[in-house]
Amino acid sequence: MRNIIILLLALATKVLSTPVMTRQDLFKQAHREQFCTNLINFNHFYYSMDEPKNITGIPADMSVHWKTGKVFYTLISDEMKMSLQVLHPSGEVETIKVAGLGQSTTVDNLNDIVYLATDNGIYKYKDDGSIELYTALGEDVMYITVSSDGATMYIATWPQNRVHKITNDGQKQETFSAIPNGHGLTIDPRNNIFFAATKTSYILKNGHNVPIKIKGLPSERMSGVFVSRSDEIFAMDENSNLYSIDAENASAKHLGNFNVSGVNTFALDSADNVLIGVKNAILKFVAYEKNPCSDYPK
Known part of the structure; x- marks a missing residue:
């Protein structure tokens, strides 16, 4: 009898000491399992896809204001109409109202200035959402980029779609006739110019006259080139393959893939999170320096 009582007490103690698995615990366990299973590891980071931001249309020419986390992009509607948009960190999307047609954006992250390219020149976007005319009045500016020190601006104008280096008052200092168009116009800290022609990426090295593939x-599958906060140069194709670019040797190295198709634009924020624009959505892959699932049993 005594042995039976001891056995019953031991069983009761074990039951009481075992945590009760609630529905919430099961949900967390399933969520963690899915999170860890879908984790992507390359480029010295572990990436996990965040909740996508649904939009209506195709995002293009994304740029990020690193200080505020705001994402600027051109939205192309199903009717092929363009408008400039800003995605706030809160998830709210706002249309930027400009005089005329808004065509693309770029951010001078050193001086915290956002520039808007329109069919009536270049505007500055202010923190309160208002805009003011900056330069190139009357020019139909399709694409725009600024040097890392914010001192030099490059624009691509329509209909010639040629790239010009301009001063703050809009005077053209230099025309890069070797660049057939300004799509995907990007400049690195050494003033090398990157652009895309028929979705193929080229570089025009600083001081050179002939662009190099x-x-x-x-070929014919690139979505763009982006310079990160740490001055690394990345490229991505329409199948979300990420590459690092060696500007000196005009070469690229494949880093990995995000398992996304139909990529039209991409960018990196100040924390190296990767933003990918596809039809009807902006996807965010959160970057972790250390494996967040190191203790998860495989």
Whole structure:
């Protein structure tokens, strides 16, 4: 009898000491399992896809204000109409109202200035959402980029779609006739100019006259080039393959893939999170320096 009582007490103690698995616990366990299973590891980071931001249309030419986390992009509607948009960190999307047609944006992150390219020149976007005319009055500006020190601006105008280096008062200092169009116009800290022609990426090195096709990148499938906060140069194709670019040798190295198709634009924020624009959505892949699932049993 005594042995039976001891056994019953031991069983009761074990039951009481075992945590009760609630529905919430089961949900957390399933969520963690899915999170860890879908984790992507390359480029010295672990990436996990965040909740996508649904939009209506195709995002293009994304740029990020690193200080505020705001994402600027051109929205192309199903009717092929363009408008400039800003995605706030809160998830709210706002249309930027401009005089005329808004066509693309760029951010001078050193001086915290957002520039808007329109068919009536270049405007500055203010923190309160208002705009003011900056330069190139009357010019139909399709694409725009600024040097890392904010001192030099490059624009691509329509209908010639040629790239010009301009002063703050809109005077053209230099025309880069070797660049057939300004799509995907990007400049790195050494003033090398990157652009895309028929979705193929090229570099016009600073001081050179002939652009070079970047080796190691697929032809007719590139979505753009982006310079990160740490001055690393990345490219991505329409199948979400990420590449690092060696500007000196005009070559690229494949880093990994985000398992996304139909990529039209991409960018990196100040924390190296990767933003990918596809039809009807902006996807965010959160970057972790250390494996957040290191203790998860495989």
